Amino acid sequence: MPVRLGDIELTSVQDVRADDTRTLVELRVPGQAGSVFQDLGRAPASVVLAGLLVGEGAADTLERLRAAYQKAKALAFASDIAIGTELTEVVIADLVVRQESGYRDRYRYTLKIREHIEPPEDAAANQAAIDDAVAAEAAAWTDNNAAASDALALTHAHEDHSG
Numbered sequence: 252m253p254v255r256l257g258d259i260e261l262t263s264v265q266d267v268r269a270d271d272t273r274t275l276v277e278l279r280v281p282g283q284a285g286s287v288f289q290d291l292g293r294a295p296a297s298v299v300l301a302g303l304l305v306g307e308g309a310a311d312t313l314e315r316l317r318a319a320y321q322k323a324k325a326l327a328f329a330s331d332i333a334i335g336t337e338l339t340e341v342v343i344a345d346l347v348v349r350q351e352s353g354y355r356d357r358y359r360y361t362l363k364i365r366e367h368i369e370p371p372e373d374a375a376a377n378q379a380a381i382d383d384a385v386a387a388e389a390a391a392w393t394d395n396n397a398a399a400s401d402a403l404a405l406t407h408a409h410e411d412h413s414g
Contacts, residue, residue: 253330253331254300254328254329254330254332255327255328255329255330256316256319256326256327256328256341256343256364257319257326257327258315259312259315259316259319259326260312261300261302261304261312263302263303263304263305264300264301264302264332265301265302265303266299266300266301266302267298267299267300267301267332268298268299269296269297269298269299270296270297270298270299271293271294271296272293272294273290273291273292273293273294274290274291274292274293274294275288275289275290275291276288276289276291295365295366295367295368296338296365296366297344297363297364297365297366298338298341298363298364299361299362299363299364300360300361300362300363300364301359301360301361301362302359302360303357303358303359303360304356304357304358304360305356305357305358306356307356309356309357309358310356310358313348313358313360316343316346316348316360316362317346317348319343320343320346320362323342323343324342325340325341325342325367326340326341326342326343326367327339327340328340328341328364338364338366340366340367341364341365341366341367342364342365342367343362343363343364344363344364344365345361345362345363346360346361346362346363347360347361347362348360
């Protein structure tokens with residue numbers, strides 16, 4: 252089962268476990284026996300992959316996995332594994348590696364990847380943009396009104412001198 256995490260290809264994946272959960276909050280109702288549950292949506296999916304890295308390129312692949320884990324950046328995910336989740340971007344959440352004694356360039360790994368979901372936009376940043384637009388519009392309106400007031404004052408002054 253080949254799996255690709257960014258530019259890292261894992262060709263000897265031996266075990267795959269997927270975990271999908273919902274975030275439920277239990278709200279107790281005072282004076283009543285039951286509870287109300289509020290569904291806050293689906294949590295990011297997690298997948299645990301276990302397999303082998305063998306051969307001359309195993310140490311290099313292992314170092315690239317460690318670097319990707321340490322950076323904690325989103326990686327493109329591609330696989331033909333049918334696990335019931337549609338992952339496109341993931342972050343490596345956990346990485347466990349064991350070198351098998353007696354074998355050179357043979358490593359067993361277990362890694363947990365989590366679905367990467369872009370965080371929502373910052374409401375304060377959106378409000379700041381709106382505030383800046385309103386301030387610019389108010390300044391333009393003030394400038395236009397001052398110019399109109401000056402023009403009216405000149406017109407009245409001209410009428411007063413000519414009449």
